[in-house]
Amino acid sequence: MNTKTYPRTNDRQTIYLNSVIDNPNIEVGDYTIYNDFVNDPTQFEKNNVLYHYPINKDRLIIGKFCSIACGARFLFNSANHTLHSLANYTFPLFFEEWGLDKKDVTSAWDNKGDIVIGNDVWIGYEAVVMAGVHIGDGAIVAARAVVTKDVEPYTIVGGVPAKAIRPRFDADTAARLQELQWWNWPAEKIREYLPRIMNGEIDRLPCE
Numbered sequence: 001m002n003t004k005t006y007p008r009t010n011d012r013q014t015i016y017l018n019s020v021i022d023n024p025n026i027e028v029g030d031y032t033i034y035n036d037f038v039n040d041p042t043q044f045e046k047n048n049v050l051y052h053y054p055i056n057k058d059r060l061i062i063g064k065f066c067s068i069a070c071g072a073r074f075l076f077n078s079a080n081h082t083l084h085s086l087a088n089y090t091f092p093l094f095f096e097e098w099g100l101d102k103k104d105v106t107s108a109w110d111n112k113g114d115i116v117i118g119n120d121v122w123i124g125y126e127a128v129v130m131a132g133v134h135i136g137d138g139a140i141v142a143a144r145a146v147v148t149k150d151v152e153p154y155t156i157v158g159g160v161p162a163k164a165i166r167p168r169f170d171a172d173t174a175a176r177l178q179e180l181q182w183w184n185w186p187a188e189k190i191r192e193y194l195p196r197i198m199n200g201e202i203d204r205l206p207c208e
Helices: 041-048 091-098 102-108 171-180 187-198
Strands: 014-016 026-028 033-035 060-062 073-075 115-117 128-130 155-158 163-167
Touching: 014 041, 033 041, 091 102, 115 128
Parallel strands: 026 060, 060 115, 073 128
Antiparallel strands: 014 033, 155 163
């Protein structure tokens, strides 16, 4: 597991993200990096995880070896305005003003669930991932995409709203990678097979 914050000497723009997260509703896997050349990357939770109010108890789960580019944001359920009301205005948030019950404050928005990011996912510059979205292992989210629906593993998506552009690999290769789950290997084993991983030599990786 990674035990430091900055993976590169003299680079204070890139961090191992799980080294700066202490919110119990945010889970980040080992070696996942975040790069920010605009703001302090250690302020990821403040600047990039938005409308994540504790009262809603929704979670951000990010797997291992993900790459998150500058300005990528995760918008949670409390950013929503419920569509069940006849009014767009979030009256339950202002319970004092309108004499409403404080315990019903979460009825101001529609709860779509957690945001779950798989392993080895690349999220591009200023992309936005909306509440309830699940992104599969090995997927790529293009710069400034707005992801409103689930993304299949090893799929490239882009646009507003994000749509599938193409698969990264053929179906057999994608299935093999999900079977191998190299991101769960010990670091020593990853180092041993890294040249084959980097060169796309799927047939030269071990069977287990």
